[in-house]
Every structure is written in C-alpha cells, then in structure tokens.
Amino acid sequence: MANLFRIKGVVKMSQIRVRMFGAFRNLVSEGVLQVEVPEKLTVVGLKILLGEKLSTLPSSFDVTRLLSNSVLANESRILPNLEEIHNEMTLALLPPVSGG
C-alpha cells in the first residue's frame, strides 16, 4: 500500500483498511472500509470512529449494538482497547462468533 501518511495541521493522519466479517461484511463494498485515522488513535477510538461511519449506512440490524459487542484484530490476535493503531495497518472487525 502506498504511504498515505501526511500532515493535517499538527495532527498526522494515516489511512488504514478494516476488513468486515459476518453481518458487517455486506455494509461496505467488498467487505473493506478505508478509514483515515489520527496518529496515536487507540483501538477503542477506532471503534468509535467506525460506529460513526457504519451507523450512517443502510442496514437491517442495529449497527451500534453489534459494534459494542465486537472486537478489532490483526491476523494473529485480538487487539486490546488501549493499543495504538499504526500507519498502514490492516485490521478486521469481528462481531460475536457462531462457528461449529
């Protein structure tokens, strides 16, 4: 991915990709949402930002409620709420699971 890091005033912004799964998948094109985030944004901050974006989209379910029960992860682990988001990260938004 191209380096999209840039300066807006004094706040550095970066672009990350969030892959959507389960009920979230069909909310956005190809199940991926591009989000511009400020430097040092935490996981919980990103969830708030995602809530603002996703709740404006047409949906057959309560996006805010599902988001509150969801977690963000990378390819190897679930990220704790206070972890900082880094530039060019690709994350996944994981609603409650129902495998088996």
Add this chain to the structure above:
Amino acid sequence: MEQNIHTRITESSIRTEEIPSLLNRPEHGAQIFFFGVVRNRNLGRAVITVSYDAFIPLVEVTFKQICEDANLKWGPGLQLVLIHRIGQLAIGEVSVAIGVGAVHRNEAFQASRFIIENIKSRAPIWKKEFYEDGETEWLDGHALCGHTSETLSEELS
C-alpha cells in the same frame, strides 16, 4: 507438540473417513470423533442451507491455540484433528470435524468437548442461515474477548 495437532479450514467437503488415519499412536487406547452437521431446522424455522464466513489467518492461529490448550489441560500426548468448513453448505453436510486420540477415554471425551465449545466461543467464524421463506439471518453468537493460552494457564494453576 505441534506434530500431534492437525488443523485445517477448507471450502471443500470434509472427508470424515480420512480422520481416523490421522490418529495413529500405538500408546493411545481411545479415539473420539465429533462431527457437527448442518440441520434442517433452527428455532422453529425451516433451514435450506447455511453459509460460513471466517477470518482465516486468525482462525488458523486460534485453532492451534485451542488444541494446545486442550493438550495442556488433558495431555500431554493428545493427538488432535480439527477441521472446519467454510462457504455454502447443504443440509446434512459436515461443518466441523474433531478427532482426539488419548491414552484413556476420559481425557479423549473431555478434550473433544472442550475443543468444540472453544471453537464456538473463540474462533472468528460466522454462520448465516438461509430459510425456506426466503429470509436469511446471521446467527447470534459469542462476543470475542482475547482469550489466550496464558489466561488458561493461570486458570489451571
């Protein structure tokens, strides 16, 4: 421990007849097999097919963690097979297959139960049901919470 664990996530039909050959330790006196199968009704609604979505890289990590946790709890020396199907499945098809080889039946039964319950609560997999009336629904599930092998070790100590 790794060589005693076989995990896979697949879009192809699960060939259950091949699983016993993956459990082949002469010191094991018990082999348990569990197959989850797509059924035709759920909560009073007629189901015609289901679809599984998965975050595959994290599923692979989680499956290995679950198996290692089972071995920590009921091993050492368990031989474990865990295969999960994704994509569209018809009624009667196997969605998940678990095989456990152990010295005795008690640890084999318990490890098998532990693995299926942990798949349901820890693996990033989602099931969507398609109903006879044309409606569809993602099933309610378990919220993930970052369970780790370390937390299991603490619980056991």
